[in-house]
Amino acid sequence: MGKWKAIIGSVLVLCAYAGPAMAQARATPFYGDAGEPAQQPILEVIKGTQLAERMAAVVNTSLTLRSDLHVGFRSCKVANAFFNPQAREITICLEFIQLVAKTAAEDNYYLMKLPREEFSRYVDGAVWSVFLHELGHAVIAINQVPVTGREEDVADQFAVWFAVRFVTDAQKRVVEPGVWFWNRLAQTRDPSTFSTEERKRFMANEHSLDEQRVYNQACWAYGTGTEAGYRVAQRAGLPRERMQRCDQEWS
Numbered sequence: 001m002g003k004w005k006a007i008i009g010s011v012l013v014l015c016a017y018a019g020p021a022m023a024q025a026r027a028t029p030f031y032g033d034a035g036e037p038a039q040q041p042i043l044e045v046i047k048g049t050q051l052a053e054r055m056a057a058v059v060n061t062s063l064t065l066r067s068d069l070h071v072g073f074r075s076c077k078v079a080n081a082f083f084n085p086q087a088r089e090i091t092i093c094l095e096f097i098q099l100v101a102k103t104a105a106e107d108n109y110y111l112m113k114l115p116r117e118e119f120s121r122y123v124d125g126a127v128w129s130v131f132l133h134e135l136g137h138a139v140i141a142i143n144q145v146p147v148t149g150r151e152e153d154v155a156d157q158f159a160v161w162f163a164v165r166f167v168t169d170a171q172k173r174v175v176e177p178g179v180w181f182w183n184r185l186a187q188t189r190d191p192s193t194f195s196t197e198e199r200k201r202f203m204a205n206e207h208s209l210d211e212q213r214v215y216n217q218a219c220w221a222y223g224t225g226t227e228a229g230y231r232v233a234q235r236a237g238l239p240r241e242r243m244q245r246c247d248q249e250w251s
Contacts, residue, residue: 025067027059030089032074039075039094046073046097055090055131062166065142071131073097081130083137090134092127100126103184111180125177128167132159132174152207153216160220169228175221176232179214183236186210215242223250 029052034040046052052072059069069088076093083090104111104123111119136158140147147154163174189210191199208216218236221229223246233243 025065025069027056027065027069027071029053029056030070030072030074032072032091034094035075035077039098042094042097042101043073051127055128058166059135062162063139065139066144067142069138069142081134083134083141085137085141088138088142090131090138092131092134096130097127100181103181103188107184121173122177122180125172125174126181128174129159129163129178129181132162135159135162150206150208156208156213156216157220160217164221164224172228175217176228176235179217179221179232179236182210182213182217186214215239219243219246220250222246223248 029050031043031047031052034043056069056071059065059071067088069090071090073092073094076091076095079093079095079099081090081092081096100123104119104126111122114122133155136155137151139145139158140151140154159178160175167174186209191202194202207213214236215238218233218238219242222233222238222243223229225247233246238246
């Protein structure tokens with residue numbers, strides 16, 4: 001993690017610098033419209049729990065940005081979450097919330113056996129994990145942070161680092177649910193069934209493979225040296241050979 005810790009260090013330096021033009025920059029919440037009747041109750045729950053407001057508050061109390069950032073939810077017609085650099089906006093699509101909920105409901109092996117409160121924690125944590133990933137993109141773009149390699153990997157690294165640094169009980173509340181979500185997605189995809197063109201697009205995607213994201217994030221969690229991080233690594237089935245490197249990747 002020495003290489004990417006240097007990158008995170010650059011993020012911190014640029015976030016910490018607060019010139020006159022930066023002092024007024026804030027993250028602000030927004031809510032768009034539901035795209036179908038089934039999404040309306042979801043949107044009402046999100047509004048009722050003030051999720052966009054809470055996400056914006058985390059940004060405002062933890063980072064200094066060079067310009068305003070909008071954070072919120074709307075229908076996008078596709079299951080996605082993304083940062084729009086032109087609008088300086090993090091959007092979490094209602095379709096993505098539906099995907100997380102569907103993925104959780106279909107996990108008869110683990111999640112459906114949990115108490116309702118724990119089940120809800122996983123769904124909520126997976127959404128927060130993806131939000132922090134998009135926040136990584138936002139910080140890189142807004143504060144003009146230079147990165148090397150794939151920005152998607154840096155955003156994953158930022159998400160784990162930010163959660164551990166700023167979120168209470170982060171391993172349990174954010175990192176573990178995030179690892180669970182990518183692991184479940186990996187289990188639903190079988191590249192051997194892809195056509196040649198589908199496989200090409202799959203392998204050329206700017207993101208790491210879901211399995212790689214699982215092991216990377218589990219490794220960084222394990223590298224913190226905490227019991228919670230150990231639990232994340234065990235649940236992800238992180239190989240012993242990789243575990244031996246994790247403290248160096250984190251430190």
